[in-house]
Amino acid sequence: MHVDTHGQGSDLVLLHGWAMHGGIFHSLLPRLRAHYRVHVVDLPGHGLSRGHESRFELHDIVYRLKYRLPRAVYVGWSLGGLIALSLALEHPEHVAGLGMIAAAPSFVRRADDPHGVDLTVFEQFRDDLASNYKRTIERFLALEVVGDEHAQSCLRSLKAHIFDRGEPDPHVLHDGLNILAHTDLNARLSRINCPSMWIAGARDRLVSVDAVERAAMHCRGHFLRFDHAGHAPFLTHAERVERALEDLMIEAEGA
Numbered sequence: 001m002h003v004d005t006h007g008q009g010s011d012l013v014l015l016h017g018w019a020m021h022g023g024i025f026h027s028l029l030p031r032l033r034a035h036y037r038v039h040v041v042d043l044p045g046h047g048l049s050r051g052h053e054s055r056f057e058l059h060d061i062v063y064r065l066k067y068r069l070p071r072a073v074y075v076g077w078s079l080g081g082l083i084a085l086s087l088a089l090e091h092p093e094h095v096a097g098l099g100m101i102a103a104a105p106s107f108v109r110r111a112d113d114p115h116g117v118d119l120t121v122f123e124q125f126r127d128d129l130a131s132n133y134k135r136t137i138e139r140f141l142a143l144e145v146v147g148d149e150h151a152q153s154c155l156r157s158l159k160a161h162i163f164d165r166g167e168p169d170p171h172v173l174h175d176g177l178n179i180l181a182h183t184d185l186n187a188r189l190s191r192i193n194c195p196s197m198w199i200a201g202a203r204d205r206l207v208s209v210d211a212v213e214r215a216a217m218h219c220r221g222h223f224l225r226f227d228h229a230g231h232a233p234f235l236t237h238a239e240r241v242e243r244a245l246e247d248l249m250i251e252a253e254g255a
Helices: 058-068 079-090 119-129 133-145 151-161 170-182 186-191 209-218 238-254
Strands: 002-006 011-015 037-042 072-077 095-101 196-201 222-226
Touching: 011 079, 058 079, 072 079, 072 238, 079 095, 079 170, 095 238, 119 133, 119 170, 133 151, 133 170, 186 209, 196 209, 196 238, 209 222, 222 238
Parallel strands: 011 037, 011 072, 072 095, 095 196, 196 222
Antiparallel strands: 002 037
């Protein structure tokens, strides 16, 4: 698993979303690495971690993170948020703080949870991967920026950087969609005892702002709503996200 490390200080880990790589956090690095030791991860099968032969499975990824990286504040965007949350639940001693950017304990609408998207959305993306996975990725990126006040510039940024570190392994994309479709960590949220920051875009079409707020309440975390942001607020509102992560780091250092 490839990890780029920048700066010195308290440890902060950044985990990217589906089909992306750690380079997508380029807008956050200049300020964060000036104060912290920032570890930017390419998850297995993505970016410079391509060639990973086993399945892209949540428990395996959590295991690899625990033994590859130090105790730190773990910040995840979208799918990366599910992974960070799973790590905090399975190995709480390893997570000093938890940052969730456009991420919820469940991405899919369920009988006991009205938030999230319909399961068929992820199933359709999964089915389309076999016929044209590049076009499927582009459609997913377009869905990520819907509603954002800077949608076009955000989409250009995502498209410009998505293959900077090569193309992700197709089987990993399939597995990642299965994680998004079938993971539900809502029932375990009360076990989160570390400081947490939950950041949501009010115009996000993949993760409901209500779901993020509800999750923050259940684990006694901080909730931050960006009224004009979509699914990638760290691209369109980088300074606000940086300030929020700095607040999280300060709280984690004092805990």
